[in-house]
Amino acid sequence: MKLSKYLFIAINAIIFAFASNPVWASDRIHKTNNPVFAEIIGLIAGFGTTFAAMPDLLVMLKNRSTKGMNPRMAAIMGSFQTLWLVYGLMINAPAVIFWNAIAIVINGTTVGAYYYFARLEKTR
Numbered sequence: 001m002k003l004s005k006y007l008f009i010a011i012n013a014i015i016f017a018f019a020s021n022p023v024w025a026s027d028r029i030h031k032t033n034n035p036v037f038a039e040i041i042g043l044i045a046g047f048g049t050t051f052a053a054m055p056d057l058l059v060m061l062k063n064r065s066t067k068g069m070n071p072r073m074a075a076i077m078g079s080f081q082t083l084w085l086v087y088g089l090m091i092n093a094p095a096v097i098f099w100n101a102i103a104i105v106i107n108g109t110t111v112g113a114y115y116y117f118a119r120l121e122k123t124r
Contacts, residue, residue, distance in 0.1 A: 043099075
């Protein structure tokens, strides 16, 4: 297995262990209701979901080709991330605002790059 698969398994095992432990979850999150801890979790989660779309964009830019790419996923994600950004602004949630603004740029760039390279491929 590749290192990324081991990392994925390890991270999910840790998350499951903490989330499934009722003592940890109830004592540390629900009773203390620590907003700093919640914001840290939001920043970490936002980082992961924001940059999940980055590999497709990097491959497309590296290969300068649309081969194997589909812009629909990036367009759909960008659309809903725009709604998340509006929601974050409405509730004043910095992590939601920050990461969704970045994700909109990444997904918008992916869609734009797709159509740019598709046009180049048609003219070749």
